[in-house]
Every structure is written in C-alpha cells, then in structure tokens.
Amino acid sequence: MxxxxxxxxxxxxxxxxxxxxxxxxxxxxxxxxxxxxxxxxxxxxxxxxxxxxxxxxxxxxxxxxxxxxxxxxxxxxxxxxxxxxxxxxxxxxxxxxxxxxxxxxxxxxxxxxxxxxxxxxxxxxxxxxxxxxxxxxxxxxxxxxxxxxxxxxxxxxxxxxxxxxxxxxxxxxxxxxxxxxxxxxxxxxxxxxxxxxxxxxxxAKAPAGVDPSIMESLTQSAFGQRRKMLRSSLKSMPGAAEAAEQLGIDLQRRAETLSVQEYIELARALS
Structure with missing residues (x-):
C-alpha cells in the first residue's frame, strides 16, 4: 500500500x-x-x-x-x-x-x-x-x-x-x-x-442506589460555591445538609475536601 x-x-x-x-x-x-x-x-x-x-x-x-x-x-x-x-x-x-x-x-x-x-x-x-x-x-x-x-x-x-x-x-x-x-x-x-x-x-460498575440526576444536582450545589463551607453551599439542595450531618460529614468542610466515595454516599442518601 x-x-x-x-x-x-x-x-x-x-x-x-x-x-x-x-x-x-x-x-x-x-x-x-x-x-x-x-x-x-x-x-x-x-x-x-x-x-x-x-x-x-x-x-x-x-x-x-x-x-x-x-x-x-x-x-x-x-x-x-x-x-x-x-x-x-x-x-x-x-x-x-x-x-x-x-x-x-x-x-x-x-x-x-x-x-x-x-x-x-x-x-x-x-x-x-x-x-x-x-x-x-x-x-x-x-x-x-x-x-x-x-x-x-x-x-x-x-x-x-x-x-x-x-x-x-x-x-x-x-x-x-x-x-x-x-x-x-x-x-x-x-x-x-x-x-x-x-x-x-x-x-466501571455503578454504585447501587445512586440516582445520576441526584449526583449531578449535588455536585452542582456543592461546587457552585466552592469557596464556601458545605453548610452554605448545600442550602440550594433540599435535605443535602441534613443528610451530610447524618453521614458524619462536617458541614464546615468545603466541597473540594470530600472524596468521590463521600459524594456517592451522600447522593445515595438523597436518592
């Protein structure tokens, strides 16, 4: 050729x-x-x-x-x-x-x-x-x-x-x-x-019990105001702050400190 x-x-x-x-x-x-x-x-x-x-x-x-x-x-x-x-x-x-x-x-x-x-x-x-x-x-x-x-x-x-x-x-x-x-x-x-x-x-295998639209909304809320603490940034998503507290996630943390696994657990709780 x-x-x-x-x-x-x-x-x-x-x-x-x-x-x-x-x-x-x-x-x-x-x-x-x-x-x-x-x-x-x-x-x-x-x-x-x-x-x-x-x-x-x-x-x-x-x-x-x-x-x-x-x-x-x-x-x-x-x-x-x-x-x-x-x-x-x-x-x-x-x-x-x-x-x-x-x-x-x-x-x-x-x-x-x-x-x-x-x-x-x-x-x-x-x-x-x-x-x-x-x-x-x-x-x-x-x-x-x-x-x-x-x-x-x-x-x-x-x-x-x-x-x-x-x-x-x-x-x-x-x-x-x-x-x-x-x-x-x-x-x-x-x-x-x-x-x-x-x-x-x-x-990869999708984690069980997680609604993709919830994950999208969650990360949009969390990182939409990434300089603020989760206590403030999660206010735009009803129930997110309460779910985070129940999972033992400190609301004084900022979005970029949460691991992917923590976002999965939080999205699962909200799903």
Missing part, C-alpha cells in the same frame, strides 16, 4: 484552514495520530465513533488500526477530504454531516463503540458530560479524548487539589479516568495557546 498523502498537503489541497469559530486545531503527525489510535487497545474489528474528524488524520489512523469508523463532522468544508477516505476504505467509514451535540449517538454508533476524538475545544466538555450521564452501563465501551491539559487534569484530580471539582466526580464516580498522553502545542496547526492531553476513560 502506498504511503498516505501528508496531511499538510491534504489540508492545502482542500483549502482547510482551521476554523477558530469551530474550535479546530489539526494534528499533522501521522505517527502521533497512530499512537492516539492505539490507546484504547486493539481496534481490529471494533467500532469507533469519532467527533470532529476535520481533514481525517485521526480517522485514517483508526481505519489503519482495523476499526470501522462513524465520523460526525459539522464543517462541510472537510467532507470532500473525508469522502476520499471513504472511497479508499469503503463501508468501514460512515460519514455524518451534522452537529455532534444533536446526534442520537447510540443509534448511529451502535452499542459498545469506542469513542476516539480530537474534540473541538468549544464543545468538548459538553460532549463529555453527555457521555458521562444517563443510563449505565453506557452505550460506549471507552472514551479516548483530546482536551486542554487543564481540563484533563480536572478529570483525574484528587480531593483537596485546586483542580478537583464537578468534572472530577463526574468522571470518577462510576468510571475510571487516566491521562494517557500529553501533547505539545507544537503538534497542532494552528498551535493552541495551551498544552493538550489525551484522557482515556472506561466505565
């Missing part, structure tokens, strides 16, 4: 300057893209759901790894470049032009898909929160996602750190998150102002 065309040439040929409005930053290094595609493990015969493929660099890496890919792209300028990949790989690549925030993902990706994406920065957190909420076990088998390093560190943060917050609990109360790789800003075109990181998340 001939070596694929350099991504810089694909981008130039199709006039695909990265759109700041769409939060685009393209990775051109095919070896780096292959390393990202390898993070979930062997993708031979697996289904992958990709958001924001852009010119198709990561898409090709996933296809080269043996996956069948459903790619959702909002930027219609990128469709011709992706169509060339589709012509090469046939029905192993399915293209959907649309907004990922409006897609019925289980319907188009199928149950048990791996999500792998260099997410557009402006919608990355919203998409992640969608994937971490709802029915459990989820429709996805794993999440391998590029974020700004600051966001990645929030996902894996431990209690007591300044990075620990709602995202930390959301990513850790019924799944396992790790930073798989740091990516220097120079790897992107155009280079973003910050370092990035790839986070790998796999679902």
């Amino acid at each position: 001939n070596a694929p065309e350099p991504l810089r040439e694909v981008i130039a040929r199709h006039g695909l300057g990265a759109s700041k409005a769409l939060g685009q930053n393209f990775i051109l290094d095919r070896q780096l893209l292959a390393r990202i595609a390898a993070i979930p493990g062997s993708l031979e015969g697996q289904t992958v759901y990709e958001v924001g493929p852009g010119p198709g660099g990561l898409t090709r890496a996933l296809l080269d790894a043996g996956a069948s890919v459903t790619a959702v792209e909002r930027d219609r300028r990128c469709i011709p470049a992706l169509a060339e990949l589709q012509a090469e790989f046939g029905d192993r690549l399915r293209l959907i032009e649309g907004d990922a925030l409006e897609i019925d993902e289980p319907a188009v990706a199928g149950d048990g898909a791996h999500v792998v994406a260099n997410l557009p920065y402006n919608v990355g957190t919203a998409l992640l929160m969608n994937w971490l909420s709802g029915a459990w076990p989820p429709w996805w088998r794993s999440l391998t996602l590029m974020f700004q390093k600051e966001v990645a560190e929030r996902l894996v943060a431990l209690p007591g750190s300044s990075a620990y917050g709602r995202l930390s609990v959301a990513a850790q109360w019924r799944s396992k998150a790790r930073i798989a790789m740091n990516v220097n800003r120079s790897a992107f075109v155009p280079p973003p102002k910050v370092t990035s990181a790839v986070v790998h998340i796999v679902p």
